[in-house]
Amino acid sequence: MRPTIRDVARQAGVSIATVSRVLREHENVAADTRQRVHTAVAELQFTPSRLGRSLAERRHAANGIVFPDLSGPYYAEVVLGYESVAAELGRSVLILSTHGRAAAPAMVEEIADRCDGLVVMGRTVPDEVVERLSRRVPTVLLARPHIAGIDSVKADNTDTATALAEQVLDSGARHLVLVGDPGLSPDLSERWAGIERVASRVPDVRIEHRPTTTFDEAAGAGVARAMSGALPDAFVCGNDELALGVLGELRSHGVDVPGRVVVTGWDDIMAARYAGLTTVRQPMRGLGARAARMLDEIITGSRTEPRHDVLPTELVVRTSCGNSRKETS
Amino acid sequence: MRPTIRDVARQAGVSIATVSRVLREHENVAADTRQRVHTAVAELQFTPSRLGRSLAERRHAANGIVFPDLSGPYYAEVVLGYESVAAELGRSVLILSTHGRAAAPAMVEEIADRCDGLVVMGRTVPDEVVERLSRRVPTVLLARPHIAGIDSVKADNTDTATALAEQVLDSGARHLVLVGDPGLSPDLSERWAGIERVASRVPDVRIEHRPTTTFDEAAGAGVARAMSGALPDAFVCGNDELALGVLGELRSHGVDVPGRVVVTGWDDIMAARYAGLTTVRQPMRGLGARAARMLDEIITGSRTEPRHDVLPTELVVRTSCGNSRKETS
């Protein structure tokens, strides 16, 4: 059995209060008493129980983050950014991947009860769950639409969607297919809205939607295959994985990209560079890091007014749309 | 203030023991009493405190995983596999990225104190720390050399290193450069050993080492640049990121791959497919999942003998070494 503070107290011949004082580095402990306690701690190899301490202090010194899935570079990078700031602030990190599970709300409640603050990402649990949660524990939304009174961080979708739309239209494309279900990701509806706004100002533009149930390469390839009979001028995809799927399917059938069709993605994952994909770079780690700091502000109470941050994104033009020369940057 | 079990007891007109019994679904509680408790719970929106419960039950219902970094697809995938099994087993997941920080051992001890079991990956903390840890909490090593008495899982390095070496030598290469520091990753030394064993059986093979301090593309590009004056026949890289860096550098200088030089990686990350990189596929999620199950076996006590599992890996031949036709599988 692991030693407790009472064992240390007995060994040092003092009370548990004194042991606690020494460990918490309180003042007003005589030097020789402090020494005796330290010796006892060392002899017993005592480390205070995190549980006991948390219960008494009424804080966990841990934060949580909830995301739909960790596959694909996007979420992993966000979580990494989050973890690194949380660690710097002396907090452990709990993760929960909801993975489309029906039990997600219960799982989120469970994790909420283990930490002092929680970040909830995009497509994980419904708004009413988030609202209930946020009443119990400080909450920051990440890549999710605002909810009144709850902090949020997201990457810009609208401005860069505009730039992306211009790039696509500049390439001469008029028949655009938007790949990905905006119902599955709040980011997507903003992106599509931005693109449609630009498109509406140009004559003869035709926009078609192709929702997918997942956001992976297989889904992208499926869309491209289904349209192989009547190709549009452009596949504008909701993320890079979809776009890479489209691109792979087209290229394997000898379709000239960007000559015949242009393709764009979103996120700028590593593979996008190697595939020459035109896309939008998001500050993935920055999102996680910012969320961690905002959460800390709420937890420590250094800020009380809610904040809604939008981090800038950047259009990255490569060969798949609008840049004829080879590029690997 | 959040309601406690005593508030519920008062509201329902019963004792806290009865409330606990109802919540834990013990038998021997009268139906109407149970009903009253449930009503009180609902009215107060009571949820038991995880801390109080953990303290009394002396278990956390949480597991931890420690890894060096989450950047790059490898660790993210492993963590994902781990999380999904842990969630299935009803355990929350704590993550800790040591990130080369000097304070890593202390951080690991901290996280160890928050969970019922811990997975420690490759290059995070020294063996003596792991041994101390494993005396306190069930531990599984992942992608780390065995330590007597401590469970471990890893992907096969030796067999596939043999296959890879044969592939490289079959391509005609005789002057091989091994990129990546085996001191930084236990996996690497096994891979290099396997390759050198094969090479030693072929006449006139010359092997050179080029350690790098990191495992990213920049490091790979740096090595290729440094050798541009006197190119070897093959760059055999410790992971895909290094290989992609090498490949990018070579191609941007018009070096013919695989005509003039062949390049191989390890891991089979997504970008490898798009870059046509010959590499070795690791069951990344499988590693995480297996570790989670092994840990569960130790925690529940369903197994007491240590186990050392090795998961199979697979050589994936693409254009960068040994396969002339285009491939995107």
Place this chain on the structure above:
DNA sequence: TAACACGATGTAACCGGTTACAGACACCGG
């Protein structure tokens, strides 16, 4: 009808820390 078993419930002691409060003791000035 008394003895007994058993089901339902409460009491209180844990789990392992923190900390308010009180007490003991030494030293000071009037």
Place this chain on the structure above:
DNA sequence: CCGGTGTCTGTAACCGGTTACATCGTGTTA
């Protein structure tokens, strides 16, 4: 020599649950 002040330390009451054990009332059996 006495009251006041300040330092050091211990007692005990928390934090919020679980559970062994005691208690009480009822139905069953000899």
